[in-house]
Amino acid sequence: MKFNVFNAQIGIKLDGLESRNTSLLAHGVGAHLDKEPLMSFISAGPADRLENLKPKRVTLNDTEILLIRDGENVYAGSADCPHKGAPLEDGAVCRGKLVCPWHKGTFDIASADVCEPPALTGLSRYAVEIRDGEVLVDPEQATDSTDKRQNRLTAVNAHSHIVIVGAGAAGAAALQSLVNNRYHGRITVVDPEADAPYDRTLLTKAVTAGDMEPDEVDPLVNQDDMDITEVTRLVAKVSGIDTAAHQIELYDGQSLTYDRLLIATGGIPIRPDLPGVNLLGIHTLRNIEHVERLLADVENTNNITIVGNSFISLEVAASLKQRSDNIRVKVIAPDAVPFEKQFGTQIGQYFRDLHEKHDVEFVEGTVSGFHGTEKVTAVKLESGETLETNLVLLATGITTDKDLLNSFTLTHQGLVKVNEFLEAAEDVYAVGDITSYPYNGEEMHIEHWRLAQQHGRCAAENILASLAYPAERKAFDRTPYFWTQQFDVKFEYVGHAKEWDEIEAVGTPEDEQYLAVFRKDGKEIAALAKGYPQLMAKMIIEMDDHVALSSVKAELEAA
Numbered sequence: 001m002k003f004n005v006f007n008a009q010i011g012i013k014l015d016g017l018e019s020r021n022t023s024l025l026a027h028g029v030g031a032h033l034d035k036e037p038l039m040s041f042i043s044a045g046p047a048d049r050l051e052n053l054k055p056k057r058v059t060l061n062d063t064e065i066l067l068i069r070d071g072e073n074v075y076a077g078s079a080d081c082p083h084k085g086a087p088l089e090d091g092a093v094c095r096g097k098l099v100c101p102w103h104k105g106t107f108d109i110a111s112a113d114v115c116e117p118p119a120l121t122g123l124s125r126y127a128v129e130i131r132d133g134e135v136l137v138d139p140e141q142a143t144d145s146t147d148k149r150q151n152r153l154t155a156v157n158a159h160s161h162i163v164i165v166g167a168g169a170a171g172a173a174a175l176q177s178l179v180n181n182r183y184h185g186r187i188t189v190v191d192p193e194a195d196a197p198y199d200r201t202l203l204t205k206a207v208t209a210g211d212m213e214p215d216e217v218d219p220l221v222n223q224d225d226m227d228i229t230e231v232t233r234l235v236a237k238v239s240g241i242d243t244a245a246h247q248i249e250l251y252d253g254q255s256l257t258y259d260r261l262l263i264a265t266g267g268i269p270i271r272p273d274l275p276g277v278n279l280l281g282i283h284t285l286r287n288i289e290h291v292e293r294l295l296a297d298v299e300n301t302n303n304i305t306i307v308g309n310s311f312i313s314l315e316v317a318a319s320l321k322q323r324s325d326n327i328r329v330k331v332i333a334p335d336a337v338p339f340e341k342q343f344g345t346q347i348g349q350y351f352r353d354l355h356e357k358h359d360v361e362f363v364e365g366t367v368s369g370f371h372g373t374e375k376v377t378a379v380k381l382e383s384g385e386t387l388e389t390n391l392v393l394l395a396t397g398i399t400t401d402k403d404l405l406n407s408f409t410l411t412h413q414g415l416v417k418v419n420e421f422l423e424a425a426e427d428v429y430a431v432g433d434i435t436s437y438p439y440n441g442e443e444m445h446i447e448h449w450r451l452a453q454q455h456g457r458c459a460a461e462n463i464l465a466s467l468a469y470p471a472e473r474k475a476f477d478r479t480p481y482f483w484t485q486q487f488d489v490k491f492e493y494v495g496h497a498k499e500w501d502e503i504e505a506v507g508t509p510e511d512e513q514y515l516a517v518f519r520k521d522g523k524e525i526a527a528l529a530k531g532y533p534q535l536m537a538k539m540i541i542e543m544d545d546h547v548a549l550s551s552v553k554a555e556l557e558a559a
């Protein structure tokens, strides 16, 4: 597939247009003549009606097209986000990028290429010209931008074998990135989950709420794309990694050799070592099989206890209450206020109030064990209290497979230490939830979907660089971002504030629009927002580019 990239400059007189094109315009929009490419240009309105940097959707010949004017240039691309179809006219244009309003997939406005996930593929582009002040667009399906690297890659690495272990967020993004970059060698993806790669974030939301069946969860990569590259998918689990021999072992006894290895095995939910923890009815949640088991049990219960007050915990609590008002949901945690460490007391209390309004109960305490003969019947607390229940979800954090990863440098939590290029050893890259990586002079560990995918993309590009043009390796420096959805309320968070001196807010968390900016030493380091999709988009781009956070500052000043 190829995308043609055209952009038009406002005010430039075009000599190349044939005279019949003029007459087509004179005769109106929608005329079409076969085999005459220029004849399919139709008017999308006056160029001076396009507001600078404000995307505009137009429908031309039943095709939804997004027009973007950036100074003297006009670009035309597809109007719906390839990730989940967000209307891109609600997105933000900033520093040559278009950012999707929903989950911050990011596209280069000139080339239409995807720059940041969770979108994994670029937009379609349409030919656009300016003539006599009119924007003319060819709504016939455009073709792909030619990748600059294609020739170099074809020549150098046609015989290389890249092995990806783990087809979750990071592994899938790496795979798609290799395909987008026209990698022509062999790729093998190993993952024991037959359904992978799929959108794990839906498991705590639409799936638990009953709005989507587990088998309807969106796949992450397009099968057609995989067919054009030599991708082998093994439904298998890796049992060992021999970095000296460039070889991995599978539990079924097979072994594979690699030229480059990408490890993206994600987290394993922690099952705390407590009496009764293996009773029936006690669940963890990481994958489709887990959610299927959980929901099968939910059908036969009305009294659910969630241990921990993490995002997984509160998203599931909200979704279960949305699934049925008759389900009693208790959240047990030692601390009274959820997300206090991440957002401070006031915002944390808002989340607790939101849940209490929907009858989620909060219990302060530390779980010491579980009662039951075969199936769980109660949770014991260190205080001596016993709480009856017939289903428990352990939302008590993740660990990693330390035995598998023991040939790398591990932190005391079992995270793989990688360098700025996401390398864990020679020819081995580690990405996503299993890593501790350097960021702004700190060791960072983040469990976010978009960030794991950014890791995957960066590592894939560094793998290709290492095969074809080593000087072009890139250090990973993207700004963390995540969203959470609880009771139809969506919050977005940009940056990373481990600690802060002050929080400046616009509105209150109960308002439809709310912005909280976290400052340390007088500098904005993070923001949490509700109802500010464009502002958050601009903030990500500005933080990524290390420039002043002009949009956020303007919003604070205006308030």
Ligand SMILES: Cc1cc2nc3c(=O)[nH]c(=O)nc-3n(C[C@H](O)[C@H](O)[C@H](O)COP(=O)(O)OP(=O)(O)OC[C@H]3O[C@@H](n4cnc5c(N)ncnc54)[C@H](O)[C@@H]3O)c2cc1C
Pocket (backbone or CB within 6 Å): 165, 166, 167, 168, 169, 170, 171, 190, 191, 192, 193, 196, 200, 201, 202, 203, 204, 236, 237, 238, 239, 264, 265, 266, 267, 285, 286, 287, 312, 401, 404, 431, 432, 433, 434, 446, 447, 448, 449, 450, 452, 481, 482, 483, 484, 485
């Ligand atoms: C239910 C749920 C909801 C979430 N919702 C959000 C959200 O709304 N927003 C957000 O920002 N983050 C969310 N997260 C966090 C986010 O999903 C993770 O940060 C992200 O998935 C990490 O990506 P990863 O590729 O490192 O690991 P994963 O996506 O977990 O993928 C790891 C893959 O490796 C495979 N694997 C494991 N061991 C082996 C082995 N030995 N051999 C081969 N393959 C192996 C697994 O089967 C799995 O497919 C959520 C997490 C969960 C569990």
Ligand code: FES
Pocket (backbone or CB within 6 Å): 081, 082, 083, 084, 085, 086, 100, 101, 102, 103, 104, 105, 117, 118, 119
């Ligand atoms: S819909 Fe655009 S990034 Fe999700």
